Amino acid sequence: MIATKIPNGPIQEKWTQYKATSKLINPANRRKYKVIVVGTGLAGSSCAASLSELGFQVDVFTFHESPRRAHSVAAQGGINAAKDYKNDGDSIWRMFYDTVKGGDFRSREANVYRMAECSLALIDQAVAQGVPFAREYSGYLSNRSFGGVQVSRTFYARGQTGQQLLQGAYQALIRQSAVGNVSLHTRYEMMDLVVVENKAKGIVARNLDTGEISIQEADAVVLATGGYGKIYYLSTLAMNCNASAIWRAHKRGAHFAAPSWTQFHPTSLPQMGDYQSKLTLMSESLRNDGRIWVPKKEHDPRAPKDIPEEERDYYLERKYPSYGNLAPRDISSRAAKEQIDSNHGVGPMKNAVYLDFKDAIARDGKAAIEKRYGNLFDMYKKITGMNAYEQPMLISPAAHFSMGGLWVDYELMSNVQGLFVLGEANFADHGANRLGANSLLQACVDGYFISTHTIMNYLAGETPNVKIDQAIVSNLKKETENRLAKLLAIKGNKTAEEFHKELGILLYTKCGLIREKPILLEAKSQILALQKSFYKDLLVPEGQQINFELEKAARVEDYLELALLIVEDALQREESCGAHFRKEYQTTEGEAKRNDEEYQYVSVWESIEKNVFKLHKEQLEFEYIKVSERSYK
């Protein structure tokens, strides 16, 4: 049985009630407790800073050379909050509704409501830190609209919202490392979780410069290690994003929820060649003014400007008249994939669709468009060498965000006691599809406002600073040392990068935007074969000390195991919902067909042994929102 610990009472009062009754620790006693925070993105930095402000000792770990490098920095578009500054009818309730519906009714109502509720304070917090959000001439904050909703609730800082929010959180963190109780460990990778009697008591960490493995003890552990979309190799994530921290925690008992729910972003730049290492995102905000189309004719060789209006298919506007180009991400991405697969794709590799600003420029003038999106158009030119003021952009769906992650309860605690999982690393508020600009928010509220209370509530029941048995410590250390030594000793002829690329293509083609049983079964056996070959053919250059290839190899080893669970999860769920589209389960109009009777639950996986998983179910109850077909027509 899965205990979600959702407080009783009306949804509007649950969080207030929780805070009012949660256990506290006297300020003088807080410094006796130590919390480890892994990750310094928005979720990790904000949590670590806030805990230190309260007086707890916090040890922070990141593989980056500086906390400011975490991939939160790359978010462009914006962050949602139900401030209703626009007087357009927004409210906490509406945001709650939009998010549950956007997630295709596969998220937990109480959590989503709380995220919407906390969104108000988050904007205040960021502004107080000096985050320079966009402003109107009046000096007041500006908002814009984003995919999947009909109000303007998105706060933004040009195309660098993530960077600016992260600077705020990074500054709060680094300030605490000067005046508070934060001790920062950069260039450390978490290799394993220390669990003693089903309680998280520390981590196994590797100093990436010296190669030294150490056991770091604490009274609670927070994982805020980000998303694992990079498992698809080509993605909008950074090169070093990985699943290792949560995967190792999973292998130590933490349940993994909805692993196969990965969001493909509809407006990434397409792959241009096979040397390519990543896909760059063009902010979704472009869809406010750009129109998406493909030629009506298959294999149309003409340049876009030579294709007359009546021979263009503005397929999103045609299929979803009320949302048009702002249809939610899963729908837009899948629609693009369908066009590409049916020979309407454009660009040099015929793997893209057009995003056209011609009409917006004619309507508002080039200057207005330049002002709104100048930096994005410049970036497009830099990367592709093409001018988007004169010809439509080429865009294509790319792996982007992991809705799945470690399962957590209302307190953001995993089934392993004292293990808290925040931000993109957990499965929480986004259900089967995340709405744009909701995940910066989730990472922030998890860190600043939620975990601080729930961690204190947990610690209040714990005796601080209980030392771990030395035998356990030295065993754990050995395990990791042996694991790395084994990888170094294979001495095959294929680099970790090559394995990763192969795995990426396999997952993208067989367990990507569109899934199907026989193909998934094929994927499963191919992943197993790839895993076998990994242990036979892997090549890692010598060197226990600083060795980027060894770091990569360990991460790819974990990816190969997670890939199997992803496929397992996609196979098991015989319905379509959000980003999970099973070809066998669609409506006559080709839309995702949920099966609420049988699948209105979150799939929660337990690790039994290597490559063997057991399914548990968290049944979802919808008390406040009527479950309906998710229509954006």
Place this chain on the structure above:
Amino acid sequence: MNLTLKIWRQKNISDKGGFKDYKVTDISKDMSFLEMLDVLNEQLSDKGEDPVHFDHDCREGICGMCSLHINGKPHGPLQTTTCQLHMRSFNDGETITIEPWRATAFPVVKDLVVDRSSFDRIIQAGGYVSVNTGGVPDANEIPIPKRIADEAFDAATCIGCGACVAACKNASAMLFTSAKISQLAMLPQGQVERKERAEKMIAQMDSEGFGACTNTGACSAECPKGISLSNIARMNREYFAASVSSENV
């Protein structure tokens, strides 16, 4: 295209290091500079040699991880980050020299990787608003004229890459430091700690071993985010104003 690469190799922080030549062939013009290095590294790995270590992460010009002095210029010939530089900026048959950032305050860790934690320590000295979580006013209670918000934003776009230091013959960190001091000096939120911040951050910058500024503007010319020299002028004013009325003597 075919290229010769002259790359700085250095085993670790205490190793003396030196240049080594490599050849890469069949490089596409659409590759990014780092993807070209990926090709080299696959080649080296296949031969059982140690791949060239270089810093990178986001590969979209925002994390500030990538570095590299390319043909004598930080981030190469264009005013952009190395990860956003493409091979179309080079010619077939060219020899490209690749070095790490050179600065006392950025020691080389391995090959092209340097340690930039000195930047973190500058921010740690005061590059923030000392506000705790909670208890802050509604966001719209602090209206900020758009012009000022925009200017503060320009300063806030610094990615902490260190190219400004690498571009400066004295390895000065004035542009980086001034960007943060300016951002917070312009905003109402930064007023309370304004004087103290300038003093402390500048003191930290000096103690890290960064050099003096001689106003040649090489930093701003190479900065991938176009951080303006006017920030340095503002920082100097801030520093002056702080020192005439200093409470931290």
